[in-house]
Amino acid sequence: xxxxxxxxxxxxxxxxxxxxxxxxxxxxxxxxxxxxxxxxxxxxxxxxxxxxxxxxxxxxxxxxxxxxxxxxxxxxxxxxxxxxxxxxxxxxxxxxxxxxxxxxxxxxxxxxxxxxxxxxxxxxxxxxxxxxxxxxxxxxxxxxxxxxxxxxxxxxxxxxxxxxxxxxxxxxxxxxxxxxxxxxxxxxxxxxxxxxxxxxxxxxxxxxxxxxxxxxxxxxxxxxxxxxxxxxxxxxxxxxxxxxxxxxxxxxxxxxxxxxxxxxxxxxxxxxxxxxxxxxxxxxxxxxxxxxxxxxxxxxxxxxxxxxxxxxxxxxxxxxxxxxxxxxxxxxxxxxxxxxxxxxxxxxxxxxxxxxxxxxxxxxxxxxxxxxxxxxxxxxxxxxxxxxxxxxxxxxxxxxxxxxxxxxxxxxxxxxxxxxxxxxxxxxxxxxx
Amino acid sequence: xxxxxxxxxxxxxxxxxxxxxxxxxxxxxxxxxxxxxxxxxxxxxxxxxxxxxxxxxxxxxxxxxxxxxxxxxxxxxxxxxxxxxxxxxxxxxx
Numbered sequence: 001x002x003x004x005x006x007x008x009x010x011x012x013x014x015x016x017x018x019x020x021x022x023x024x025x026x027x028x029x030x031x032x033x034x035x036x037x038x039x040x041x042x043x044x045x046x047x048x049x050x051x052x053x054x055x056x057x058x059x060x061x062x063x064x065x066x067x068x069x070x071x072x073x074x075x076x077x078x079x080x081x082x083x084x085x086x087x088x089x090x091x092x093x094x095x096x097x098x099x100x101x102x103x104x105x106x107x108x109x110x111x112x113x114x115x116x117x118x119x120x121x122x123x124x125x126x127x128x129x130x131x132x133x134x135x136x137x138x139x140x141x142x143x144x145x146x147x148x149x150x151x152x153x154x155x156x157x158x159x160x161x162x163x164x165x166x167x168x169x170x171x172x173x174x175x176x177x178x179x180x181x182x183x184x185x186x187x188x189x190x191x192x193x194x195x196x197x198x199x200x201x202x203x204x205x206x207x208x209x210x211x212x213x214x215x216x217x218x219x220x221x222x223x224x225x226x227x228x229x230x231x232x233x234x235x236x237x238x239x240x241x242x243x244x245x246x247x248x249x250x251x252x253x254x255x256x257x258x259x260x261x262x263x264x265x266x267x268x269x270x271x272x273x274x275x276x277x278x279x280x281x282x283x284x285x286x287x288x289x290x291x292x293x294x295x296x297x298x299x300x301x302x303x304x305x306x307x308x309x310x311x312x313x314x315x316x317x318x319x320x321x322x323x324x325x326x327x328x329x330x331x332x333x334x335x336x337x338x339x340x341x342x343x344x345x346x347x348x349x350x351x352x353x354x355x356x357x358x359x360x361x362x363x364x365x366x367x368x369x370x371x372x373x374x375x376x377x378x379x380x381x382x383x384x385x386x387x388x389x390x391x392x393x394x395x396x397x398x399x400x401x402x403x404x405x406x407x408x409x410x411x412x413x414x415x416x417x418x419x420x421x422x423x424x425x426x427x428x429x430x431x432x433x
Numbered sequence: 434x435x436x437x438x439x440x441x442x443x444x445x446x447x448x449x450x451x452x453x454x455x456x457x458x459x460x461x462x463x464x465x466x467x468x469x470x471x472x473x474x475x476x477x478x479x480x481x482x483x484x485x486x487x488x489x490x491x492x493x494x495x496x497x498x499x500x501x502x503x504x505x506x507x508x509x510x511x512x513x514x515x516x517x518x519x520x521x522x523x524x525x526x527x
Contacts, residue, residue, distance in 0.1 A: 022491065034522045036443055037481065039491035041524040143526060197526040198495065202519075205442045214525035249526045297490065302503045315500070317526045320490070 009078040009134065014054075018218060019045040021321065029075075031135055031215045041317065042218045044075040048265045055266050057237055060229075064088075067123055067226035073262050074127055074226075075219050081133050082159045083126025085115050087226050091234035094384070096351035101368040105381040107240065108348075109231055111388070112356050117154045117178070118389035119147035119357075120227060120252065125155045127223035128212035133159065137210035141165060143200040144213075145193050145248065145310045146175030147357075147388050152212055153184035164209070166196050171309060174392045192304060194315045213249070217317070221251045228259020231383055232269055239272040242331070242382040244367045246359040247278040247287050248311040250318030252385070254325050277376065278326050278333035279366035281306035281341060281358075287319045288333035291326050298323065307338045307396040308358035310388055332375045336365040344368065345390060345397045355390030361397075363387075436461065436512050438471050439519040440478070447477035458514050464494060464501050465508040467518050482520070493523040 011029060018027040022040025034041055051072050063069035067087025068080050090110045098106030111120040125148070132140050141164035142152045149165045156163035165179050169188040180186050189196045197214075204211040212220045232239050239260045245253040253276050260272040280288040283306030286298040301314035316322070326333050336344075345361035348354050356364075363384050370376040390397065407413040435455040440448050454471055461467040468488070472479040482492055488508070494501045496510060497517050504510040512518075 032443060034443070034491065034524045036447075038484065038489050039481070039522050039524070041491065193526070194500070195498070198493075198498070198500075198521055201521050201525050211525070217525060300500065300502055302500075313526055315493075315523070315526075317524055 012075070012077045014047055014051050014072060015075055015077075016045040016047050018042040031137075031210065033215050033217045044218050044222055046073070046075075046262075048262070052266045055268070057233075057268055060233065060268075067126065067223065067230075070226050070229045073222075073229070073259075075222050076127070076130050077134055080126065080130045082129035083116075083122060083155050086122040086126045087114065087230065089114050089230065091231060091383070092352060092354070094352050097348060097364070100347060100351050101364065102371040102378050103367065103376065103380070103382050104378050107231075107235075107381070107383045108352060108354060109227060109383055109385050110354055111227065112354060112360065112386050112390065116158075117147070117150040118392065119151065120224065120385075120387040121147045121151040122155070123226050124148075124220040124223035125151040125212055128210070128216040128220035129155050129159055129161065131219040132161065132210040132212075132216060135210065138162060139164065139207070140210040140212060140216075141200065141203070142212045142214075143167075143193065143197040145312055146171050146392065147310055148213060149175060149179040149184075149186070150392075153179045153182035153186075156184065157182040164203075166200055166203075168193050168196055168309075168312075172393055172395065174394065175309075178392065192302075193313050194300070197313075221255055221318075224252045224255035225259035225262065227252070227385065228256035229263060231256070232260060232263050235383075237263075237269050239269060239274045240383045241273070241380040242275050242277060242376055243385065244277040244279055244363055244370070244376075244382060245385040246311055246363045246387055247280050247322055247333070248313045248316065248359075250278075250287050250316040250322030252387070253278055253322050254318060256385070257325055257329070274329065275331040276326050276329045277331045277366070277370055278322055279363045280333065280335040281308040281311055281362055282335040282337050284308070284312045284314060285335035286314060287316055287322050288335040290319065290323045291333035296320070296323070306341075307393075308341055308362055309393075310357060310359045311362060332370060332373075334366045334369045334373075334375075336362060336369060340365040340369075342397050342400045346400060348386070349390065354386060356386045357388035357390050357393040358396050359388055360386045360390070434514045436467060436514065436516045437518065438467050439517065440471075440475075441520055441522065443522070444478060444481060444520065447481055448475035449477075451475065458512065461512060463506075463509045463511060464496055464504075464518060467512060468494065468508075468520075491523045493521050495519045495521060
């Protein structure tokens with residue numbers, strides 16, 4: 001247990017304040033997440049000149065392998081108090097998947113095994129709830145498509161915080177159970193994610209609670225940067241040519257980029273030349289749609305229609321910024337069908353032994369599509385961001401997988417299977433254009 | 434009955450602390466018209482909500498809990514007695 005009251009700790013000298021992402025105006029650190037001048041979202045701003053002399057590759061490498069080894073770049077005033085073991089996930093060299101989709105130098109950043117709830121959301125929640133305790137908040141919550149619900153519920157339980165989790169009523173059963181089990185107050189809302197989100201904004205205003213992806217969002221989003229730091233360190237303190245990231249609210253892709261840029265600002269890596277590629281499902285593609293149609297602002301999707309619930313945000317808060325980053329970095333965005341998502345979940349599992357949720361299928365399928373389009377060239381080193389675990393979305397892939405052969409416990413029956421060629425085989429074959 | 438326009442807590446300091454205004458259907462016939470009445474009654478809100486005469490990009494407006502961008506006519510969607518208009522910052526989620 002933490003013996004000090006986090007609310008009594010003075011503001012970190014490394015945090016400059018909050019900065020409007022539209023007009024650049026500085027605001028004090030608080031639970032207001034937007035600029036009162038123009039409604040622009042606020043982002044945490046740091047004194048990089050003060051951080052630079054404090055950090056080194058050796059310092060970071062000497063610390064335990066979790067997201068808090070990067071604490072100088074995170075917006076807490078004191079030590080973290082929630083999610084102490086989050087992060088430090090594997091970066092897997094994915095040669096077999098690479099061969100299947102046509103990328104010679106491919107890596108998978110595997111947050112499907114993030115602790116404790118098997119998605120990258122543990123990174124953002126660890127920061128948001130640690131910050132909530134610094135603000136003295138006792139009740140926290142979120143609007144969620146599932147992974148965030150799991151993570152807020154688990155981390156709030158471990159921290160002794162009361163939580164209210166609001167989810168769309170069509171969410172996968174495993175994601176609901178994986179929230180209720182932690183003792184959270186789970187509320188199933190008849191509506192889309194965006195309607196849930198609007199309701200949560202109103203609840204946060206009226207009750208003064210800490211909603212991690214609403215009034216705590218500027219702090220929450222900073223947690224995603226740790227995925228970027230880890231990728232760069234795991235590659236040997238350098239950045240890849242390409243990153244392919246799934247997009248729901250659109251924050252992750254931008255925060256990986258911010259992470260790379262901060263390491264460069266601290267003199268730890270060369271200036272990044274990474275192109276960022278965004279992945280969505282065709283049934284909910286506001287950001288990839290705006291990139292492909294060259295529109296500055298995304299067109300919101302009223303009723304998302306995809307098996308990929310975790311990316312089903314029709315009006316993404318960071319849509320504008322994600323599309324801008326993609327364009328300016330020389331990347332691109334694509335979207336894929338439900339069939340392609342299922343096929344590529346099985347492809348990732350069958351080539352690399354990694355069972356990702358539907359969003360992982362989206363990312364792999366989009367990467368394959370980008371190679372076929374020539375937007376990613378085979379020789380370019382590419383990192384795919386896998387953000388959630390397939391055990392949470394088993395139903396979505398079940399229909400394309402073969403049922404196991406059933407035999408009696410007799411050797412001849414097994415041998416007959418071999419002769420007849422009946423042992424189960426993956427249906428999803430590597431498919432080159 | 435009347436038409437209500439709800440002001441979110443962070444904007445209330447610019448509206449003399451008011452949390453909502455009531456209009457009659459004669460005051461405004463569309464969502465855009467109702468917002469114009471709002472900033473006329475509380476001029477401090479004008480610069481917060483508009484830039485160069487256009488609604489700022491991170492301001493979301495709802496009519497009876499539906500995002501105005503999904504309505505026929507969008508901001509020109511017609512109002513009727515009893516309607517509820519809400520202004521909510523578009524910076525949550527994800």
